[in-house]
Structures are given as structure tokens and as C-alpha cells.
Amino acid sequence: MKRLHGLMSAIALCAAGCGGGATALSTAPMPKPGEAAPYAPAAAARPTTGIALPLGKCVNMGDHLEPPHEGDWGRPIADGDFTIIKQAGFASVRLPVRFSGHALATMPYTIDATFMTRVHHVVDLATAAGLNVIIDMHNDDELYSDPAGNGARFAGLWKLVAADFATAPASVWFELANEPHDKLTNANLLTILNPALAAIRLTNPTRPVIIGGEGYSGVGSLATLPMPADPNVVPTFHSYDPFMFTHQGATFITPTPPLGRRFGGPTDIAGLNANLQAVQDYMARTGRVPFLGEYGANDDPAIPVSERINYYGTMSAAYASIGVQSCAWAYTNAFRLRDGGHWIPGMVEALRTTTTAR
Template structure:
């Protein structure tokens, strides 16, 4: 989300072995499109942590959350989630060109947090999260900036380091090229900004594929304009990357690219921080508290667009963020409608061959998305979790 939610290859490979302690699962088969969506199951975002920053310097506690622990990840798994998405910012932890080295301590910590989930058998998604937001200090992956040649060189070098570090991880790790990248202006996509986003995706796919190890067969996740369904599935300029360096062992009829979108419609219910629109769906009882748009029929139509455009061609879809904030202080019935909403998103996504990853920003009070108290490890929204699991199992 756009708000506060919101040296060489040999050495890197040695660090992979020395630091990770990962189990030897390199021989595990990579699932096909239907298989990977089924394997991902219900997902959860570790939001406001590895993408948090202070003055452009990433720090997992910069936005008020505690240090991430193995116990937290174990609690998430015990609650039924099979996938954890870990948003990551690099920002001022990237050194100067031409090599653009990632701060070693930061890359080690990213790997350690990945291992918390990976070593428990969970699927893990990691991306480049805040580096493309103009509102964040140190951001640089800006699609309408003038210095695109330098941006693309830096982008390639950073992903080369990340992909090399994780080269020996099996299909439980999925890499995601970026997050909600656009020009910062709401409305129709602009050119050449969209063309640059397409170029970033192509650089990402080429770089990861050529980084060795399991990267040649790994599932890779790419978004369109601002991870927006309309601007990705519609005729607005999105171009799928060419997967030209993937392993020849992958059958020609199969893909290894996934499409990332986010879903927060209608925003006046899911994210607007006021007590006006607190109900959603056909079960709502007060028309004045229900949005005039974005109900079940709209949700179905939007995810069907992704199905028709991508899933039917073998490209799985991941709804990498969705959710609704807590407005129970304004309407005591709000938890019911939040549950109805997440159940509908997960079940509709499953209907159309897409996986879902709930956005949890760690905030469990008013207007928070949080499902867990990350300090006490208490479940704070069991009803929401039950609804997610119900929808994902339909």
C-alpha cells in the first residue's frame, strides 16, 4: 500500500550456504500453474516490517513493530496460513554504483526472516517494496524519472544479488519484482511510465533466471500498473515479460510467471479511516453504511478479468494484498462485514484460479489490518482468520 502500512557471485553463493542453514530440498519438483495456486493456499503479509524505514534507511522496527521472531511465524502457520509474503525495501541500504552492493547485514537479516518461514515448510514471497514510492526517502525505482538507464542498471544489480543469495532455495520461495509501481497520480496509466514498468519486469525475469541454481525454474511474480486489476488486464499497456532464460526442462506448455494484483475495493469500506462506510455485501443491514459500489458482483467481475486474460493462458494470479480495516469503534457490527469481505475475496479468487495474501500491517487497534499482536503473539481477529480459511477452502 502507498501509505505507512504500510563481491562476486562465488562469495554470495558461499554466504548462502553459510548463513541459511536451509534444508536440502533442491530436488523438490516445481508445481504447475494449478499446483502452485493450490500449494500457496491462504497467505498472510508480514507488513510494516522489512519495508519499514527511517529517513530512507530500512529497519524492521522503524514503524513501531517489534523485532520479527520465529515464534510469530509459527503462530501464523498454526493459524492455518500456508504462505507468507515479506515486503522488503532496500532504499539507502544500497551502496553506490556501478555494483550497487546491498548492505550485508540487511541482506543477512532478510534471509534470516525468510528462513523463519521457509524452514517451516511455508511458501515465501519477497519483493522490492518501498523503493518505488516517491513519498519515501531514498526511493529510486521511479517510472517517470529522467535517469532510466541508471535506474535500470541499479535495479538489475540489486536483483542479481538477491537472486544469487537465494539461488538454492526451492519452489517454496517466490520472488516478486516490485510493489504498486506507478507515477503516483491516480487515474489512467501514462506512457512512457508504463513502458518502464514493463522494462523493470523484463530485467527482473532475465536477471533472476540467469542467477543460477533453482532460479531457472522458480515461479516469478510480476505486477502491472500499481498492481491494479483494470490496468493490468485491460488494454492499458501491460506487457508480459518474455521468459527466455528459463530452464529447458520446463515443458513448453507450462509457464513459470505469475501476475500480481491487489484488491481493496471499495476503498471507502476497506481502507478509508473514518466511520462512515462500515458494512459490505448483500448481508448489510444499513444502506447508509454500505458503499454504492464494489460489492460481490463487482468483485466477481474483476477477478474474472484476470482469469480470462491470464489464468486461461497458464499464468496464475496472486492477489498479493487485500483486506479491510477495523471500524468496530464506529459500528459494532463491522467485524461481521470484514469477515464477509475477506471470505468473499478468498473464495472468489479460488473460483478464478488465484491465490490470496491478506494484508496485515501489525496494527490491531482502530483502523488496523492486524490479525495478530506481534508482541504477545495473541490472535486478535480470530473471526477474520476463520473467514479467510473458510473462503480459501471452498
């Protein structure tokens, strides 16, 4: 997730992922407003090109390790969190990390040792709890605004991160760049990502690496997403559609989308079906199986919990119905699934995944 501070940027994110122009699926009848669509999870889609990840039920550790200091945007990660997550039925966590905010600007791009120790501790806790972990390089704003000027640093950071995690279990995966946008587009994406991937392969020759596309990795980015010539690269995409529902009351958006929007009417479901069709078209065209790396809805106290449960349940079941797994945003700091010492009642139960892991 990118903390957007302008509604035009937010609208651009929606435009990239609202599935405009795609043919809607005809298998899901239109529900009444406020009702969940009857999507039935299916077996995980199997790729004919590349690999797919056994993601299972997944949650993002959002707003923990991507702010300037852990705890700036909520509470820090606690050692017991990953046992709690595993016991709730999750198989994977996605860990957004802003390595670029803790590293030298020039060669050799050294990452602060204390910060790296902290990241390693968190990853070790998650793997010890039996969870798969996606280490996601998050919020590298300098890269997005000037890809050519920061490409070498980006590759250098990944060389360091990859070397540090070279002996990690095979259940640890790397995600190159969260939500490319601004001047980092599908047209120049591989020019920037390929050197970073090559740096990773020096120490991690077969570890799965995840790539998302332009426009904040919206569903629309899949149409032109380029893929490296590497059998262990996996595509991803994000969706916060419909944006005026998912971001209502989000004060980090200017102007803040107004409260009161409900989810599940015919327009919402038609947009979701169009997105599902776009993902199916991508899988049929490429033979690859992507996953939904982020989806979620704001947790403003004025928003009925039932509306959020409906959204998370509908989104996760809808993508599972086409064999695509998903990772909810987020654990406890933003768009939260867990509040204080308890899961929000009904939220975890609403999350669906495919009937098989891969």
C-alpha cells in the same frame, strides 16, 4: 501495499482495480447489505501457459521490513511468528522488503550486510516452519518516479538478492516490483523488468518470479499486462475495493476516508463480480493463472470486527470461487489479522482458499 498520502492517488488505485466496464458474473445472487455473498471455493485454476503457484492460505508480513527501520511501523518480526502462522493453517507468506532503502545508490549497489542477514534470517525461519515465501521488492519509490534513471540499480539489486538466495529451497519465490505506478507503466514495464529478470536467471534459472502491472497492480492492469518470454513467471494483481470501506479511518490517507462505511451491499458485490469477471477474462485470454497478492481492510478500533471478517471472508471466497488464490494484508502491524498475542477472533477462520493447492 503502498502507503498513499493523497486521496487522488487512492482513487487512482481504486480506478485501476474496481473492474469498471467488465460484465458482472451472474452466478452470485445479490446479498442484503451487510451479508456475505455466497461464494463457494473451487479447485485451483490450472494454467495452460506458464505456471501457477501453490499459494494456499497466505498472509502478508506487512509493515515489517519495508519501513526505514524494522519496528518503525509496528513491532519487528519475532522468531516464533512463522510457527504461529503455520499452526493457524497458512501455507505461504509474502515478505515485503525495501532493499532499495538499504543499498548504495551507485555501482555495485551493495546492500547493507546487516540488513541482508536479517532478511535471510527471516526467510530461513519461514521456510523452516514449512511455509512458502514470496520475497517482494517493495516501495522502490525512485524506480517508480524515474524508471529509466533507476533501472540499472533495480537490476543490480536483484542480481545481489538472487545470488544471496540461490541456494534457498524451491518454496522461496521472487516478486520483482510491488505495485508499479507513477511513471512505471505497462508500456515500459518489460524494459525495466527484463534486465532484472535476466540478472535473477544468472543464479536462479527456474525459480518462480512474480510480476504485477501498472496503477498499483489493480485488477484493471491485467488487461494490458505484458509478460516476459519466461515459462516460470507468474502474474499478480491487488485489490482494496471498495476503497472507501477498506481505507476508512486510515490516517496515512489525506484526507482520511470517513468511518462508518459498511461492506456487502449490492454495489459492493456488483463491483466485486465485475473484478472477478475481468480476472476470468484474463485467464481465458492468456491461459495464465494470477493470484491476488494483496487485499485487506483497515483495523481502526471504531470499525466493527464483524465488518472486517465479512470483507476478508467474502473477498477470499470470491476469488477462490474462480480458482484464484489470495494473500491477505496483513499479519500484525497494519490491517492486522493478529493483535498482540492472539488472532482476532473469527478472522483466520474467515479466510478461504481454493479446494486444491494448484
